[in-house]
Amino acid sequence: MTDIKPARILVADDHTLMREGLRRIIEGAPDMLVAAEATNGQEVIAHVRKGELDLVLLDLSMPGKSGVPLIKQIKEEFPKLPVLVLTMHQEDQYAVRSIQAGASGYLTKESAGTELLNAIRRVAGGRLFISPEVAEQLAMNAMPGSNKELSHKALSDREFEVFRMMVEGISVTDIAEQLNLSAKTVSTHKARILQKMNMQSLAQLVRYAVEHGIAGERSASED
Template sequence: MIRLVIADDHTIMREGLKRILSSAENIEVVGEALNGFEVLAKVREGGFDLLLLDLSMPGRSGVELIRQIKSEAPKLPILVLTMHEEEQYAVRTIRAGARGYLTKESAGTQLLSAIEKVASGRPYISAEVAEQLAMEIMEPHDILPHDRLSNREFEVFNLLVHGKSLTEIADFLHLSVKTISTHKTRMLQKMNMHSLAELVQYAVGKNMINTPQH
């Protein structure tokens, strides 16, 4: 039996996932978390075999949250289930310690097999992400502007280009507006850009814009 915790701040999504998982005799949902703080509480409490984790939740989230989970529970398998399709996010999560990456669009058909594979100790990633990881290991590649960003800066970048204000991002990540503003300034410097419009134009050009998150 695979005991699983679902971490997602959307009630409809959690209920939908539980309906999908109810058809599996070897999977039991033993807990839910609505934000990063609840995720860490569940991890510290233990008693489950796999964490099904949304990347975009209030409070600590994304790659930073994965890193903290792995520092506290190195052996806990994490399957990321997210709306982010961009391969760069997938590579960052795998580097941080996630064992699998699945888009919510694919969840209906691939979720059960992804959970079983990750729970058994094997990775679950797309062929495109696997190829990108292999390319990074095998040969040098050109550093793209967004590759220069830290994980937190990349998270702020993603929220900015999806139309979130500094205040909204600060509330969402439980950080001060000043901290988010500093991240934005550093981001523009690292990417050699001067405005939010340039960031958005860049994100559109790299197919990094998808449907609004929240």
Template sequence: MIRIVIADDHTLMREGLKRILESTDDIEVVGEATDGFGVLAHVRKGGFDLLLLDLSMPGRSGIDLIRQIRTESQKLPVLVLTMYEEEQYAIRSIRAGAQGYLTKESAGTQLVHAIRKVASGKPYISMEVAEQLALDIMTPEKPLPHSQLSNREFEIFNLLAQGKTVTDIGQQLHLSVKTVSTHKSRILNKMGMHSISEIVRYAVAHNLLAPFEK
């Protein structure tokens, strides 16, 4: 039996995932988390075999959360399930320590297979992501500006591109306004930009924005 914890702040999504999994005889949902703090509480408590993790949740989230999970539990399999389709998120997730990456759009047909594969110790990523990881190793091409951002900067970059204010971001990520403002300045500097509108245009041009969840 594969015991999993579902981490997603949307109740309807968690219920939908449980309905998909209830038809299986080898997967059991033993816990749920709605924010990064809840995720870490489950990781520290243990008693499950795989974490099904959304990248965007209140509190600590995203790539930094994966890194913290890996610090707390080196062997716990993490399967990312997210709205983000752009390969950059998958690559950052895998490098941070996730064993698999699946979009919510594909969950209906691929979720059970992905869980079984990751739980067995094998990676689950798309062919496109695998190719991109290989290209990153094989080709010394100049990286795109957003790939130079730290994981926290990349998370804040995306929230800024979504139209979130510095105050909104601080509340969502549990950071002070001053800290978010500092990250914002570093992002603009690294990206060679001067305004949020430039960030939005860049994010749209490079397909970095997550689609709106229904």
């Protein structure tokens, strides 16, 4: 009988308890193992460049480069390395942007306990793991003129990331720290977001985000 080589997985998440929980789930399966762990984008790139991985299990929100820009860098340098996004964000827009950037799957942390191993096996096997809702949104985005229907679709990936953090009530200073950017750069992104979305204030952005399911109902204050 031929031994099956387990899939070597990089678990990238900046929360220790989450990484420990994922390790327990993964290493309970005979066909996969946690080969490395990372807590930020720099560590992710350092590990994938060693060329000893079969899959990256990636949290969207980590210090430094993260989210869609990090997915793009991984796929640019290692186009054949599958990326499975594991995130707390349930909104389809995050999933759509992740898949368009090159991720092969999108899984929320809420459903990780029951779906994680199946998702890993599908993605590691060269298939996609996405919900029917995300598949529908991807199809709709491919239709002519679709990107003009909702103003947030005009945002770049970095602008969308800043937009999402702003409407969740995170200050410019804290956004800059989390994304490893200067406050001036974040403020520039903020101005471009308002301009592209034809809005005048953060309060308008928050209302828009709530109406379109990009953020939950919460208060936000200008920085």
